[in-house]
Every structure is written in C-alpha cells, then in structure tokens.
Amino acid sequence: MLPFFTNPYPDELLYSAIARYHFYSGNLDCKDTLEELFGSRSVIPSVEIGSNFTILAEKLGHQYSVESLLTNHTIYPYYASFLSKQRQQEILENVKGDGQGLYTRLGIVAGGICRKDGLYYCSTCAKADAECYGEPYIHREHQLQGIDYCSHHEIPLRKYPKTNDSRIEYIRFELKHMDLSPLYEIDSHKELAIHLAKQAYKLLNLPLHYLSREQINSKYRTLLREYNLITSSNRVRQQEMYQAIKSTLPNSFLQRYESAVNNNDEYNWLRILTRNLKRHVHPFRHLLFLYFLQYSVEKLVDIDEDDGAFGRGPFSCLNKAAAHYKKFIISNVIVTRDFKTKNLIGTFTCSCGFIYSRKHTTDMFEIGRIKAFGDVWLEKLHDLQQQNLSIRAIARELGVDFKTVKRYLIGNVEIKQVKSHRDNDDILGIYKQDLLKEIKKHPNLSRTALRNKYKKQYMYLYRYDKVWLDEALPERRYGQNTIKKVNWAKRDQQYVQEINRLHQKLLQSEKPIRITISKIGKSLGTLANLEQHLNKLPKTNKLLNDIVESVKDFQLRRCYKIIDDLLENDQEIFLWQIQRKAAIKSHHFHAIQPMLESYIEMKQEVTNNERTTS
Structure with missing residues (x-):
C-alpha cells in the first residue's frame, strides 16, 4: 500500500x-x-x-x-x-x-x-x-x-x-x-449543444451498469409507440422516423458532429440504433435520439421496457356471461392498424367464443367492439330470457346494450362464430359459386377480365384450389400478333453494349459495388432474361463470365482501391488499416493477404521506378 x-x-x-x-x-x-x-x-x-x-x-x-x-x-x-x-x-x-x-x-x-x-x-x-x-x-x-x-x-x-x-x-x-x-x-x-452536454453529465453519474443495451432498446420501442412509429407487426417505421428526425434536428448541427443521417444507407446510425444489431452506436448519437424523442436521461430510467402494444399477456376475457369473466386466460392478441386513425387495434379471442377488440391506448378491461359473442354468451342469454327478466335487465346482466339483446332474441341477426381452418371449405364453395355465376352470365369474358373483376376470389382459389380454377376458367386466348418472335442475336449484341457501359460505371463508383448478374440485371431491367435465357445469349454469357465477381474478387478489388488511394496520397500502408477500411472479417482477410502483399510490393516498385525516371 x-x-x-x-x-x-x-x-x-x-x-x-x-x-x-x-x-x-x-x-x-x-x-x-x-x-x-x-x-x-x-x-x-x-x-x-x-x-x-x-x-x-x-x-x-x-x-x-x-x-x-x-x-x-x-x-x-x-x-x-x-x-x-x-x-x-x-x-x-x-x-x-x-x-x-x-x-x-x-x-x-x-x-x-x-x-x-x-x-x-x-x-x-x-x-x-x-x-x-x-x-x-x-x-x-x-x-x-x-x-x-x-x-x-x-x-x-x-x-x-x-x-x-x-x-x-x-x-x-x-x-x-x-x-x-x-x-x-x-x-x-x-442551446442544443449545452442541452446535450448536460445530458452527457447525467449519463456519467448513473450507477455503474444501471442500464444495458437490451433495456435501452426496449425502452426506445416504448417511446416510439407513443409517436406511432411502431407498426402492427412490431417493426419501426424507418422512413417516417427519418423524416421526423430531419424536422427536429438541424442538418448543419448533425454534420458538425459527424452524425448526419444518410437514409439510403441501410446501416446508418439511426437504423442501427433502432434495430437489434450488434454494431455500436456512439453515446452522443443516443443523446441526439433522446432529444428527438423529447426525453431526458432521468426520464428514460423511469420508462418501462416495451411489452408490445398490449403487453405480454395473458389477457382477460370480458364475457360477462362466462364464469371466467375478467380472468387472464387469453394467451394471444392479434394486432392490426385502423385504416383511418392509424391506431393499433388488438383483437382478443377466448375459448368460450367471445371475441372483442380495443385500442392499445385504452384500459385492459374496456371493450372497443364485440366481434362475436360465442355459444356461452348465447346460452346465458336464453337462460335469462326463461327467467322472465326484462330486456333491459338481461342487457345489464350481460353487459351489452338493450338493443343488442332485442336483436338476438328476435333472431334477425346472423350469429358470428369463431372461424377456424375448417371454414376454408365453405369459403372455397362460396368463391367458386361467385366465379361460376360470372362466367355463365358473361361467357365471353377473358381470364384477365375475370381476375381483375374478382381479385379476392381469384387469388383465394389460386392459392387453395388451383386445379379447379384452371379448369373452370375460359380457354386462354392468343391474338394473331400476341406472340412475337424475339431476335435473340440482336438482343445479345444490345445487352453486351449495355452491360459494358454499366460495368465501367460500376468500376468507377466511389463506393465499390460487387458486380453480379443480379446487380446488372436489376440495373438494366433484364434480370429475367439473364437468369432464364442465357443459353440464347452467347456473347452476353461470355461477357458475364469475364466480369462477374466472386466474394473474394470483390474483396480484392476493394483492398486494391484502398491501397491505390494510400499510395497516391503518399501515406504509409498497414494491412490492418486496409482490413478495417474494407470491412473484411479476419478469416477472409488472411486468405487474400498474400495477394495484397504482392500487389503492394508491385505498386511500390512501379512508383519508385517512376520517381527515379523523373
């Protein structure tokens, strides 16, 4: 000591x-x-x-x-x-x-x-x-x-x-x-810079390991829900969040602190921060995100972690006719989004047949809408009727409006039951009838016209009974000029010229892009032909074999470009620096390291010869 x-x-x-x-x-x-x-x-x-x-x-x-x-x-x-x-x-x-x-x-x-x-x-x-x-x-x-x-x-x-x-x-x-x-x-x-300095000081004074990345990510999702930036499928609305960030944080400030957001970059810091990725995001950028959310470090500590829009469950059944009323026995919730208000809607289905929905902002014991009452409720309804109770008394007992009781007792309402997979046969039958009626009524309609008119029925039958659909539909019609003979030799020559131009453009791109058949095809709008008809395009096929890059080829090209840039600026070359800039994993980098060393030696020799000559 x-x-x-x-x-x-x-x-x-x-x-x-x-x-x-x-x-x-x-x-x-x-x-x-x-x-x-x-x-x-x-x-x-x-x-x-x-x-x-x-x-x-x-x-x-x-x-x-x-x-x-x-x-x-x-x-x-x-x-x-x-x-x-x-x-x-x-x-x-x-x-x-x-x-x-x-x-x-x-x-x-x-x-x-x-x-x-x-x-x-x-x-x-x-x-x-x-x-x-x-x-x-x-x-x-x-x-x-x-x-x-x-x-x-x-x-x-x-x-x-x-x-x-x-x-x-x-x-x-x-x-x-x-x-x-x-x-x-x-x-x-x-003002903004001082605010962030104060928040950074608060971070410094949190108890050691009081928060963790897992907790922070979950708390962020809770806050994003408040801004309606989480979809019904539990994904972050990246585009809307990006626009909101742009309107909140001045771009000049973000550029000054090396935190401008490039929305075209799939791995910009904003996307990484809101996704469960292992990449690091600088604490300063977390503070920027909290500023956008209008939350401080102290408030973040008190925020509950995200349990989804309606919590983790189980959820309560709100069927007053059931013995398990208000007991937590519903295991799952189906989350959708209201088309008009964009609010998240949860639909809860109980084994007793009772189905109800509510908004995620309402109390857990509040019903927004009853979608189906179920057998238990209906049985209770008829039991109460036999007791000679008034309609209003029955309504109070079942927790519904008296008009609902009246409609069901009169019997002029279709009783909705919980749909299961067995209902598919019924749906198929209904959709088949719809299509057959239309074909009988308008026998001259083409397949395309029928599909456009009955999109829902057509797609359902296509998915679940394609054989029946193909037999039921009218014969395919081919006009005299429908099928045109393709001049593959001419197309082959055209593709070669277009691919050569695109190849040069890709090679000159500031950020290296791997040259693949998929990249070329998507860029030129010819992917289907390049994938399915290369046997008819011999010159194109040969050119693609020459220029398409494997992963290793692409890694080498990235590294060669970095080496050339370093030599052009008279900077010292370190292999670790090349690996880091090229973002290549160690086991892949070791495989190409001998070729890089040879390339560096060759380029340095050429540079020295040029200097000696001059």
Whole structure:
C-alpha cells in the first residue's frame, strides 16, 4: 500500500489524479510512478479509462475498488448504458487486467466520432478548482467526444495547450498554461449543444451498469409507440422516423458532429440504433435520439421496457356471461392498424367464443367492439330470457346494450362464430359459386377480365384450389400478333453494349459495388432474361463470365482501391488499416493477404521506378 496518494477530486479523471501524484511524489521518471502504482514499468497511461485497476486498488487501500474507480473517475459510464450485459462484464474484467482490446469492445475504435486530440477544460471550472482545492484538474465530463460546452457554466471548452511528448508522460493542469478569461462564441446551435452536454453529465453519474443495451432498446420501442412509429407487426417505421428526425434536428448541427443521417444507407446510425444489431452506436448519437424523442436521461430510467402494444399477456376475457369473466386466460392478441386513425387495434379471442377488440391506448378491461359473442354468451342469454327478466335487465346482466339483446332474441341477426381452418371449405364453395355465376352470365369474358373483376376470389382459389380454377376458367386466348418472335442475336449484341457501359460505371463508383448478374440485371431491367435465357445469349454469357465477381474478387478489388488511394496520397500502408477500411472479417482477410502483399510490393516498385525516371 502506498504511503500517500493524491485522492481524486469530484469528477476528476484517474489520469489527472495520477499526474498530480507523479508531481507531488517528486519522481523524475514516469516509469517510477508507474511501477509504484501498477507494479510494472510498461503500463501505458490512458486518459479516458485505463487498466490494471486490481493492482492499483490494492496499492491505494481499502477505500478504493475497481468499480468505484471505473464509475467515478473514468469516462466509461458515458458508454456503459449502451453496452450489452455481456460486454459490460467483459470490460470490467479488461480494466482489472491489462486492458487488451478494451477500446475495441467499448466501440471507441469502430464507432468514435468528434475525436478530441488533446485535453480540454472550462475556464470557470478551472478558476473555481484553484480557489477551492489550490489547483485545477482534469474533469472527465470535459473530455467526452461530442461535448464542446461545460454543462455547469454553459461556456465553450478550451483546449489545454500542453501535449504529450511521450506515450508514458502524464500531463498535469497548471494555471500558468491556462486562459481563464470567459470564452464566448457566436453559435447558432449553442442551446442544443449545452442541452446535450448536460445530458452527457447525467449519463456519467448513473450507477455503474444501471442500464444495458437490451433495456435501452426496449425502452426506445416504448417511446416510439407513443409517436406511432411502431407498426402492427412490431417493426419501426424507418422512413417516417427519418423524416421526423430531419424536422427536429438541424442538418448543419448533425454534420458538425459527424452524425448526419444518410437514409439510403441501410446501416446508418439511426437504423442501427433502432434495430437489434450488434454494431455500436456512439453515446452522443443516443443523446441526439433522446432529444428527438423529447426525453431526458432521468426520464428514460423511469420508462418501462416495451411489452408490445398490449403487453405480454395473458389477457382477460370480458364475457360477462362466462364464469371466467375478467380472468387472464387469453394467451394471444392479434394486432392490426385502423385504416383511418392509424391506431393499433388488438383483437382478443377466448375459448368460450367471445371475441372483442380495443385500442392499445385504452384500459385492459374496456371493450372497443364485440366481434362475436360465442355459444356461452348465447346460452346465458336464453337462460335469462326463461327467467322472465326484462330486456333491459338481461342487457345489464350481460353487459351489452338493450338493443343488442332485442336483436338476438328476435333472431334477425346472423350469429358470428369463431372461424377456424375448417371454414376454408365453405369459403372455397362460396368463391367458386361467385366465379361460376360470372362466367355463365358473361361467357365471353377473358381470364384477365375475370381476375381483375374478382381479385379476392381469384387469388383465394389460386392459392387453395388451383386445379379447379384452371379448369373452370375460359380457354386462354392468343391474338394473331400476341406472340412475337424475339431476335435473340440482336438482343445479345444490345445487352453486351449495355452491360459494358454499366460495368465501367460500376468500376468507377466511389463506393465499390460487387458486380453480379443480379446487380446488372436489376440495373438494366433484364434480370429475367439473364437468369432464364442465357443459353440464347452467347456473347452476353461470355461477357458475364469475364466480369462477374466472386466474394473474394470483390474483396480484392476493394483492398486494391484502398491501397491505390494510400499510395497516391503518399501515406504509409498497414494491412490492418486496409482490413478495417474494407470491412473484411479476419478469416477472409488472411486468405487474400498474400495477394495484397504482392500487389503492394508491385505498386511500390512501379512508383519508385517512376520517381527515379523523373
């Protein structure tokens, strides 16, 4: 245990406390400080989080733990709420040990935005710290990516002028290097930027692992339901949500913080955030999404997780005639959407035959509409009638309007029963009669005319009794000029020219696109012929065999383009950098690595020869 340590101040980064310890201990070499704190001279200082916390906590004494250091003196809580429970545990183990792969698991490497290339401070905070503690220190909230304002004093942050000259050097804030004059800038988005800074500070102060990615996603769906952005099939209305985001968040602000949404990109951050994907979305973008939903971090904590529009079930039967009235015995709900109001409608079917529906915004014991009463209800109705009760008394007993009772007793209403799969035969019979009547009435109608006139019947019969339909329909009619002979040789030559033009266009595309028969066919509107009639198109077939790319070919072309760009800009080439930019999985990248190395060697040799010649 250390004889003393510079105990961290409120909201101080652990890095800052260690920097102060190094200064006050009198150590000249940072490696001596590292050995005293971590028992190793090879630990690399980390501003944001750090590693080897188990050893450090033991050295500092019982008042410190790995969890308390991680929660109160690193930026980890900024990211923690948006990580899966499994990833949270993995990171906790990472910081206890050497921290290998920590920032990759955290998503800072892949999903980082608005990266800060130094240390930042608030001039008012620094002045207050000097008065209160005798020295300024590094506040963790001022180092968060995407945050440019102090959440307390609402002024822009300044960059500390001193930077690291060595990877193992610790920087300690000193007043002599700081500009303490208030900084005021004209910023049209100041109000929004300050709001996000305050929300980021709230994230930092949540209890460790109080929320997880699974909970956050479920809470988001609850909020999206309030905005009617969840379909009856439980999918997010991506297009409508995109339009709503556009009208809420200024595009100039989103571009400034590297968060503009490209709706044509299937993996833009907004789609990833609202889908159950494993990709990381930066915490700053989560804060943008909460701003769009008009919710704060505190309110999000209190929001219930999503159980669907009508909950998880079971659901209550509201048949007053049944012994199980208001008991939760209905296991499923069928969710649809009202065509006019767009409200979600739940339909509940009980084994007693009672079917009712209601909106998702109404009370669980409220009936919107009764679709079928069922045998139990009808039996109760007749029992009450035999007791010589008045119609109004029966209506009160059954929980319906007296007019409904009157109609059913008179018998002028068709009793709706629960439909089952056995009803298909009845439906088939009815639809067959409809079609046969029309054919008999208008024998000259063509198949197409019949299909257009009886679309519902035609499609149902086509699906469930195609043989009968084909026999019942009139003979197919072919006009004299209906069948035209195709000049396949001419079409073959035309396709070759069109495909060559498209091929060059695809190769020149800024974002590489894999060249496949499907891509070419869909782009030219000739997919059916390319898939079914290539035997009649020999030149087209040969051209496609030459230009269509396998997955491996496409991966190589992507990597070659990246290499060419790096060489053109005189940048150093690293294979890991190529893999990351090309987004190729490791086991696939290892297979093409020898070819890439040969290509790099060849291109470098050509470049060197050109320079020598010139």
